[in-house]
Amino acid sequence: MRKLSVLFLLLFLQGCAAVQQENRGSMLFPFEKVRSGSGEESSHDLMLSEKGTQTFVYLGLYEAVKRDDYEKIMLYAEELSKNNPEPLYLAEAITWLYNKGYVGDAKKLLEQSLPLLPDELPFILMYAELLQNLQGKEDVDMSIALDLLNRYIQKHPKDYNAYIELGVMYYKLFRYQDAYMTFLRIPEKERLSSVYLYMGICLEKMERYAEAKKYFAKVLKEFPEEKTALHHLGEIAEVQGDYALAAKYYSKILELDDTNYDYLLKLISLAFKEGNHQKAFDIAKEHFNFDFIVAASSMLIQEGRVDLAEELLNNLSDTEDAPRELLYLHGALIYEAGKDKKRALQYLTQITEEEEHYKNAQEIIAHIYLELGDFDAAMSYIKNLQRLAPEEKNYYVLEYQTYLFCKEYERAYEALYAYLKDYPDDLHAKFRFAYTCFHLGEKDKALSLMEEILQAEPENYDALNFIGYTLVEQKKDLKRAEEYLLKADSLKPNQDYINDSLAWLYYVKGEYEKAFAYIEKAVSLIGDSGSEDAAMWVHYGDIAAKTGRKDAAVRAYEKARSLNKNADVEQKLKELLQ
Numbered sequence: 001m002r003k004l005s006v007l008f009l010l011l012f013l014q015g016c017a018a019v020q021q022e023n024r025g026s027m028l029f030p031f032e033k034v035r036s037g038s039g040e041e042s043s044h045d046l047m048l049s050e051k052g053t054q055t056f057v058y059l060g061l062y063e064a065v066k067r068d069d070y071e072k073i074m075l076y077a078e079e080l081s082k083n084n085p086e087p088l089y090l091a092e093a094i095t096w097l098y099n100k101g102y103v104g105d106a107k108k109l110l111e112q113s114l115p116l117l118p119d120e121l122p123f124i125l126m127y128a129e130l131l132q133n134l135q136g137k138e139d140v141d142m143s144i145a146l147d148l149l150n151r152y153i154q155k156h157p158k159d160y161n162a163y164i165e166l167g168v169m170y171y172k173l174f175r176y177q178d179a180y181m182t183f184l185r186i187p188e189k190e191r192l193s194s195v196y197l198y199m200g201i202c203l204e205k206m207e208r209y210a211e212a213k214k215y216f217a218k219v220l221k222e223f224p225e226e227k228t229a230l231h232h233l234g235e236i237a238e239v240q241g242d243y244a245l246a247a248k249y250y251s252k253i254l255e256l257d258d259t260n261y262d263y264l265l266k267l268i269s270l271a272f273k274e275g276n277h278q279k280a281f282d283i284a285k286e287h288f289n290f291d292f293i294v295a296a297s298s299m300l301i302q303e304g305r306v307d308l309a310e311e312l313l314n315n316l317s318d319t320e321d322a323p324r325e326l327l328y329l330h331g332a333l334i335y336e337a338g339k340d341k342k343r344a345l346q347y348l349t350q351i352t353e354e355e356e357h358y359k360n361a362q363e364i365i366a367h368i369y370l371e372l373g374d375f376d377a378a379m380s381y382i383k384n385l386q387r388l389a390p391e392e393k394n395y396y397v398l399e400y401q402t403y404l405f406c407k408e409y410e411r412a413y414e415a416l417y418a419y420l421k422d423y424p425d426d427l428h429a430k431f432r433f434a435y436t437c438f439h440l441g442e443k444d445k446a447l448s449l450m451e452e453i454l455q456a457e458p459e460n461y462d463a464l465n466f467i468g469y470t471l472v473e474q475k476k477d478l479k480r481a482e483e484y485l486l487k488a489d490s491l492k493p494n495q496d497y498i499n500d501s502l503a504w505l506y507y508v509k510g511e512y513e514k515a516f517a518y519i520e521k522a523v524s525l526i527g528d529s530g531s532e533d534a535a536m537w538v539h540y541g542d543i544a545a546k547t548g549r550k551d552a553a554v555r556a557y558e559k560a561r562s563l564n565k566n567a568d569v570e571q572k573l574k575e576l577l578q
Contacts, residue, residue: 061089065096073097074105081112087120098130106130114148119155124148125165132172142173160190167198176202193219197228209236227253234266243270261292268296272303281308294329301337309333328357332364341368359388366398375406393423404432409439427453431462443470461498464488469501472508481505496525500536507543515543534564541572550576 057076064072077093090113097106110127117123128145135142149166156162163186170179180202183195200215213236216229223229234249247270250263264283271280277300284296293312300309313330331347334340345368351361362381369378379402385395396419403412416433423429434449447470453463468484471477485502492498503518519540526532541556557573560566 058089061093065092068096068100070097070100070102077109078112081109081116087117087123091122091126094126103130103134107134118148118152121152121156121159121162121165124152128165128169132169142169145169160186164192164195167195171198171202174205176205180206193223193226197226197232200229201232204232204236209240212236225256227256238270238273243274246270261295264292265295265299268299272299277303277305277308281305281312284312294333297329298333298336301333306334306337306340324351324355325357327351328355328361331361335364335368341372344368359385362388370402375402378402393419396422397429400429400432404436407439409436412436413440427456427460431466434466438466438470443474446470459491461488461491461495464491465498465501469504472501472505475508478505478509494525496522496536497533499525500533500539503543504539507539507546512543512547516547516549519543532563534560534566534569537563538566538569538572541569545572545576 057080060072061076061080063069064076073093073096077090077097080090080093090109094106094109097103097109107127107130110123110130114123114127124145127148128142131140131142131145134140146166146169149162149169153159153162153166163182167179167182170176170182180199183191183199183202186195196215196219200212200219203209203212203215213233216233219226219229220233230249230253234246234253237243237246237249247267250266250270254260254263254267267283268280271277271283280296280300280303284293284300297309297312300306300312310330313326313333327347327350331344334344334347345365348361348365348368351358362385366378366381366385369375369381379399382395382399382402385392386399389395396415400412400415400419403409403415413433413436416429416436419429420426420433430449430453434446434453437443437446437449447467450463450467450470453460454467457463464484465488468481468488471481471484482505485498485505489495489498489502499518499522503515503522506512506515506518519536522536523540526536537556537560541553541560544550544553544556554573554576557569557576561569561573
């Protein structure tokens with residue numbers, strides 16, 4: 001009877017659709033509102049029985065889904081979800097909403113419908129899947145789905161698919177004990193091999209290896225080529241330190257699928273664990289798939305065997321039609337391993353501009369020369385990168401950073417000025433520009449730039465410190481200088497350079513003991529920052545001398561002299577030692 005009803009409904013829908021196409025208008029159903037000529041909304045006056053109304057709801061929902069009409073889908077689906085819902089039609093609406101990105105609406109409809117559909121397992125599973133997909137995006141309570149499944153199982157204790165779904169859900173929630181106990185409730189004669197696999201994996205996760213191995217062995221007895229079981233037996237053997245047995249399982253997987261290079265890498269990894277680098281090399285040498293050799297070479301380099309990695313790559317280079325990109329990969333791997341940078345250059349500099357990895361190679365070469373301290377060579381490659389990719393801002397950042405590192409402030413000024421014309425909102429670059437102006441004696445311009453930064457970022461502690469220290473240096477507006485420096489210290493406490501600025505502020509103000517407390521703290525923090533500043537030690541010497549701490553002053557000036565020879569420091573030392 002049900003089949004006849006559905007058939008009648010489909011025939012009726014087809015007829016309605018034909019009429020709709022002929023009239024070139026949309027169908028109107030009960031619950032829909034239509035605007036009159038006056039703009040007022042009114043609904044139909046058609047009186048229908050409860051069954052007739054429900055039929056029209058199905059029709060309306062069918063039409064709405066067909067037309068991708070979100071508002072009508074919600075109108076009819078909500079009506080349907082409240083009154084004896086037909087799962088087939090409701091599921092179609094919920095699926096449409098979910099696939100179109102209306103996840104919240106799909107969730108709401110499911111939550112309205114589930115109390116009326118407690119025996120519809122697909123709906124419970126649909127709700128559980130929706131919640132799982134929402135995890136990490138918003139707070140979800142998976143216990144609701146778990147409770148629904150548990151209640152379903154209580155009413156349908158022989159629906160073993162429900163046990164499997166509940167167990168898998170527990171597994172995905174990392175509740176391995178609950179998952180295992182759920183699978184255990186399935187009678188042994190009803191357990192599929194997939195159930196035994198899950199039981200074994202859960203036990204493995206709980207480090208109950210002996211029990212886990214029994215379940216995997218049971219799977220292999222029925223299906224000797226089940227790769228998942230072989231994989232987990234290999235992992236257990238590896239954890240237990242039986243590398244030979246682990247290799248046996250991984251090798252079996254390779255016999256079944258000789259293109260699965262992940263397991264070749266596992267065999268290489270096992271050889272490393274055994275301390276047998278040569279064995280790892282021999283395994284890799286037998287397989288000249290390009291991607292695999294690259295991965296194996298990377299692994300060898302990470303293990304400190306650059307010699308074996310190079311031999312592998314050289315062997316690949318000697319093969320017929322070896323790809324030119326091997327040069328790039330060879331050089332890049334050596335560089336990334338932090339090994340012989342000059343040797344990396346031998347490969348990278350062979351790559352020509354017509355080749356795919358030329359720009360990447362040029363970038364690595366620039367960094368190698370920067371690390372080697374050859375800034376002129378580095379700059380020539382940076383300029384070439386700018387030519388190759390004029391839209392890539394990082395290459396212009398690298399240029400001005402290099403000039404600043406070399407203290408070539410005039411060239412840094414030019415590079416930053418040009419950069420800020422293209423990227424005026426880059427506050428980091430604007431800060432560097434102000435720093436450059438300060439070193440070129442343009443202190444008013446530097447202050448103006450820092451004030452612009454503060455307007456954009458009122459809590460930029462570096463800008464606060466810069467302005468505060470510059471005002472102290474100029475011996476003007478010390479009240480504002482103190483306000484800025486104290487604020488910088490509160491925003492970023494325990495910074496050596498901020499404490500140094502505060503020390504110099506109080507020195508200029510004549511509060512010498514307070515100044516000494518701050519400079520003591522500043523130099524004690526140098527170890528944390530990893531930087532040594534000669535100017536800070538000069539400040540220490542001046543403040544210590546002013547407070548009568550002659551020995552401390554001498555040590556500070558000597559430290560400053562060791563960092564940066566300066567005639568003023570020499571004179572101060574000479575006066576103290578007279």
